[in-house]
Amino acid sequence: MTEKPHLIVIGNGMAGCRAVEEILARDAGKFRIAIFGAEPRVNYNRIMLSPLLAGEKSFDDIVINDQAWYDDNGIALVSGDPVVAIDRKIQTVTARSGRVESYDKLILATGSDPFIIPVPGHDLQGVVTFRDMDDVGSMLRAADAGGDAVVIGGGLLGLEAAHGLSLRGLKVTVLHIMPTLMERQLDEAAGWLLKEALEGRGQTILTGADTAEIYGQGKVEGVRLKDGRDIPASLVVMAVGIRPNVKLARAADLAIGRGIHVDDHLVTSDANILAVGECVEHNGSVYGLVAPLWDMCRSLADGLVATPNGYTGSVTSTKLKVSGIDVFSAGDFSGGEGCEDIVMRDASRGVYKRVIVKDDRVIGAVLYGDTGDGNWYFDLLKRQEDVSDIRDALIFGQAFASGGGASANPNAAVAAMADDAEICGCNGVSKGKVVAAITGGAVTLDAVRAGCKASASCGSCTGLVESLLAVTLGDEFAGTRDVPTVCKCTSFTHEDVRRNIVEKGLKAIPQVMQELHWTTPDGCASCRPALNYYLLCAWPGEFVDDNQSRFVNERMHANIQKDGTYSVVPRMWGGVTNPKELRAIADVAEKFGARMVKVTGGQRLDIFGIKKEDLPAVWADLNAAGMVSGHAYAKALRTVKTCVGSEWCRFGTQDSTGLGIKTEQMTWGSFMPHKFKIAVSGCPRNCAEATIKDFGVICVDSGYELSVGGNGGIKLRGTDFLCKVATEQEALDYCAAFIQLYREEARYLDRTAPWVERVGMDYIKARIVEDDVGREALRSRFLFSQSFMQDDPWAKRAAGEDEKLHQHMAEIRPLVMA
Amino acid sequence: MGPVDQLPALGARTLPVRGGDEIAIFHTANGDVYALVNKCPHKAGPLSQGIVHDTTVTCPLHNWRISLVTGKALGADEGCVPVIPVKIDGGRILIGRAEALASVG
Numbered sequence: 068m069t070e071k072p073h074l075i076v077i078g079n080g081m082a083g084c085r086a087v088e089e090i091l092a093r094d095a096g097k098f099r100i101a102i103f104g105a106e107p108r109v110n111y112n113r114i115m116l117s118p119l120l121a122g123e124k125s126f127d128d129i130v131i132n133d134q135a136w137y138d139d140n141g142i143a144l145v146s147g148d149p150v151v152a153i154d155r156k157i158q159t160v161t162a163r164s165g166r167v168e169s170y171d172k173l174i175l176a177t178g179s180d181p182f183i184i185p186v187p188g189h190d191l192q193g194v195v196t197f198r199d200m201d202d203v204g205s206m207l208r209a210a211d212a213g214g215d216a217v218v219i220g221g222g223l224l225g226l227e228a229a230h231g232l233s234l235r236g237l238k239v240t241v242l243h244i245m246p247t248l249m250e251r252q253l254d255e256a257a258g259w260l261l262k263e264a265l266e267g268r269g270q271t272i273l274t275g276a277d278t279a280e281i282y283g284q285g286k287v288e289g290v291r292l293k294d295g296r297d298i299p300a301s302l303v304v305m306a307v308g309i310r311p312n313v314k315l316a317r318a319a320d321l322a323i324g325r326g327i328h329v330d331d332h333l334v335t336s337d338a339n340i341l342a343v344g345e346c347v348e349h350n351g352s353v354y355g356l357v358a359p360l361w362d363m364c365r366s367l368a369d370g371l372v373a374t375p376n377g378y379t380g381s382v383t384s385t386k387l388k389v390s391g392i393d394v395f396s397a398g399d400f401s402g403g404e405g406c407e408d409i410v411m412r413d414a415s416r417g418v419y420k421r422v423i424v425k426d427d428r429v430i431g432a433v434l435y436g437d438t439g440d441g442n443w444y445f446d447l448l449k450r451q452e453d454v455s456d457i458r459d460a461l462i463f464g465q466a467f468a469s470g471g472g473a474s475a476n477p478n479a480a481v482a483a484m485a486d487d488a489e490i491c492g493c494n495g496v497s498k499g500k501v502v503a504a505i506t507g508g509a510v511t512l513d514a515v516r517a518g519c520k521a522s523a524s525c526g527s528c529t530g531l532v533e534s535l536l537a538v539t540l541g542d543e544f545a546g547t548r549d550v551p552t553v554c555k556c557t558s559f560t561h562e563d564v565r566r567n568i569v570e571k572g573l574k575a576i577p578q579v580m581q582e583l584h585w586t587t588p589d590g591c592a593s594c595r596p597a598l599n600y601y602l603l604c605a606w607p608g609e610f611v612d613d614n615q616s617r618f619v620n621e622r623m624h625a626n627i628q629k630d631g632t633y634s635v636v637p638r639m640w641g642g643v644t645n646p647k648e649l650r651a652i653a654d655v656a657e658k659f660g661a662r663m664v665k666v667t668g669g670q671r672l673d674i675f676g677i678k679k680e681d682l683p684a685v686w687a688d689l690n691a692a693g694m695v696s697g698h699a700y701a702k703a704l705r706t707v708k709t710c711v712g713s714e715w716c717r718f719g720t721q722d723s724t725g726l727g728i729k730t731e732q733m734t735w736g737s738f739m740p741h742k743f744k745i746a747v748s749g750c751p752r753n754c755a756e757a758t759i760k761d762f763g764v765i766c767v768d769s770g771y772e773l774s775v776g777g778n779g780g781i782k783l784r785g786t787d788f789l790c791k792v793a794t795e796q797e798a799l800d801y802c803a804a805f806i807q808l809y810r811e812e813a814r815y816l817d818r819t820a821p822w823v824e825r826v827g828m829d830y831i832k833a834r835i836v837e838d839d840v841g842r843e844a845l846r847s848r849f850l851f852s853q854s855f856m857q858d859d860p861w862a863k864r865a866a867g868e869d870e871k872l873h874q875h876m877a878e879i880r881p882l883v884m885a
Numbered sequence: 886m887g888p889v890d891q892l893p894a895l896g897a898r899t900l901p902v903r904g905g906d907e908i909a910i911f912h913t914a915n916g917d918v919y920a921l922v923n924k925c926p927h928k929a930g931p932l933s934q935g936i937v938h939d940t941t942v943t944c945p946l947h948n949w950r951i952s953l954v955t956g957k958a959l960g961a962d963e964g965c966v967p968v969i970p971v972k973i974d975g976g977r978i979l980i981g982r983a984e985a986l987a988s989v990g
Contacts, residue, residue, distance in 0.1 A: 244890060245890075250915055250916045254914065254915050277890070401940070402940050403954040404952055588914065591936075592935070592938060592948065614893075615937070618936065618945065627934060627945050627946065875898065875899045876899065876900055877886045878900065879901070879902045881903065881904060881989050
């Protein structure tokens with residue numbers, strides 16, 4: 068009888084043993100098998116290390132194959148003795164102990180190694196990875212000793228390690244270099260929700276955190292970030308990623324890319340050597356998840372033992388194994404050409420779902436909070452099933468989409484709802500009550516809101532109420548309301564959004580998008596600047612401005628011109644300047660090759676043709692001459708135009724220049740829904756053209772006539788008279804109050820003119836002139852906000868803030884031919 | 886070209902090409918990187934200065950929306966800007982040399 072061929076497996080982990088299981092299942096008698104493992108243990112489930120660390124499981128719970136399995140199948144297990152060399156010519160492997168075995172077939176299942184960031188201190192005692200039982204042991208010992216832990220890496224593995232450590236009683240800080248957690252699996256919105264949830268559990272999550280060094284005397288004492296922050300810790304877990312372990316394969320001269328190259332039957336460049344699992348590269352892909360590994364092992368066994376059935380790559384899905392936080396992601400969620408995003412946000416349940424459809428097929432899904440349908444989406448994705456029939460209900464999940472109740476007509480779905488079904492969650496209003504209100508005469512949305520409170524709070528059920536109006540009234544329904552929504556990403560109006568930001572205490576753009584059910588993952592060029600402004604206005608001093616949601620002019624603090632260069636306008640208070648400032652402007656114009664210097668309509672000097680990369684130096688020079696940004700680029704107070712007034716003019720009644728300067732000093736730096744201009748004229752001849760400004764003052768002998776809502780733009784509009792006041796201080800107070808009312812109530816990109824026309828002068832007068840207490844409250848809110856806003860954006864940039872925004876990343880040069 | 890973390894999230898940076906058209910390199914919310922010639926097909930606006938959302942950039946000059954994937958103008962507008970292929974290798978950005986130099990006369 069001839070001896071059976073000898074199969075050696077290098078790697079006693081999940082891939083190696085699974086490959087053996089698959090082979091045994093097809094033909095248990097074909098090979099004599101030996102498995103070499105580096106760890107002194109039987110085969111265990113590595114993905115269960117997290118629950119093990121968290122104390123939710125014990126080692127026995129995570130063993131896949133115990134010693135009896137090896138014995139029963141006649142497998143020789145050589146554990147704790149790693150293979151150190153392969154000789155392909157004579158087909159042998161050599162272990163560290165010196166043991167040599169020959170093989171007929173060899174399977175490499177060497178897995179991967181955790182990636183260590185080579186920062187100073189990475190080799191200190193107390194720095195561990197999260198890869199095997201020994202790592203868990205070190206972490207548990209550290210947990211027993213107490214103290215703080217830092218986990219570097221906010222990916223799947225890092226968050227699971229952090230979860231385990233915090234359950235073990237450590238105070239955990241997670242450092243993640245990217246702006247959002249798990250960015251490879253989750254989109255920004257889901258990553259943000261995850262961060263909130265983890266912070267709610269007491270973890271500190273620092274995103275955009277770049278580790279500079281790990282410090283300590285012999286033992287870890289803390290981590291220092293590149294921005295100078297310092298986090299004390301007695302344990303540092305590096306969980307920044309893994310890389311295929313190809314050491315042996317490389318030494319044996321097998322073909323290697325990012326991993327060991329294999330064909331569709333998992334055969335390497337040597338026909339007698341196969342490879343499987345995280346150490347391989349198949350068709351350009353390397354996998355770090357468990358599902359592809361099962362697919363590979365099946366194909367490997369098929370190829371080796373039975374009918375070849377090639378491996379064609381895997382589609383992967385991920386779940387986070389952190390108890391109580393449900394996160395699921397599968398396929399491609401990066402969107403792109405031809406992709407449609409279907410997004411559902413249910414803020415009250417903390418649910419976010421996003422399904423990406425391309426050519427009527429699901430290509431990706433991200434679920435947060437409710438992952439019940441994850442497998443269903445994953446199945447649709449893998450089978451590439453045509454979903455055009457169920458598209459309308461796809462996002463609601465399997466039960467709804469396949470229940471047949473859903474139809475393309477939302478009204479039909481609403482009509483099918485039970486009478487006691489809840490329509491408005493905020494006010495607990497059922498469908499029956501809404502219908503009763505409608506049949507009782509409330510035939511418009513506003514009437515329904517007034518009558519039964521449905522849709523009167525957060526407004527997210529507005530669509531449902533409108534459907535009910537349509538269903539109940541039939542042809543008599545006047546149609547949906549015509550108040551514009553912020554943009555196509557939402558069904559909320561500007562007013563709804565502003566009200567909700569204040570009422571619900573929303574303080575970040577992703578939070579607003581989640582709470583108000585935005586239908587796009589990160590908004591668009593219309594809504595993001597609007598939300599940024601609304602948050603800035605609602606939470607002065609608290610909201611951190613989101614630079615990437617600002618239009619380029621505000622990001623660069625200069626005006627972009629048609630050739631891509633910029634123009635710069637320094638502030639000249641009240642339109643007054645002096646030789647020193649003029650000299651600085653002239654010097655800047657010369658030094659940086661400005662192509663034109665022009666007097667603007669608002670009595671300032673505009674320096675044209677400045678290159679983006681020169682802007683910080685231009686500002687530094689202007690700052691040095693005592694000048695600050697004129698905000699000529701911003702939706703903000705631009706200029707206060709003046710005439711010379713009583714100081715020089717033979718008709719002037721008051722010091723219009725002086726009042727203009729005071730007004731500008733009070734209002735500069737304030738962001739507004741749109742650009743805002745003020746003028747002060749010294750007499751009714753109105754040389755400063757105050758009656759076409761957003762806020763105008765005409766000085767008269769007996770005091771100051773104030774008027775508002777003027778616009779010299781496309782549609783010329785004269786101001787409406789607000790009131791007359793006696794003193795300069797009153798003129799300033801009314802101005803501050805009016806600006807604050809406009810800031811708080813107008814829609815983003817509404818100038819004062821359309822806003823005043825919409826709300827009416829009676830309303831403005833009631834708020835500013837007739838309500839002394841209200842006016843004072845508006846004024847003080849404005850001044851409070853100004854206490855944060857009046858710092859010169861140029862000064863910060865000239866000092867080096869966001870320097871990269873102005874620099875090229877690199878230069879590309881053609882090769883010079885000799 | 887440099888490490889990905891040198892790109893602001895939802896932002897862009899520029900790469901001048903000696904003798905050719907400048908390239909804009911974009912970073913989306915989920916960390917993907919795309920590159921286009923830094924010239925809107927409409928009036929040559931610097932796309933690098935636009936607002937990035939999803940896989941689209943809105944030109945800062947006249948609000949044309951350009952696909953970062955195909956370089957095509959979206960919506961009612963028509964036009965196309967050359968796309969430069971991008972690859973991320975070990976956290977570093979690599980771009981297609983031939984495409985980047987295509988405009989060099």
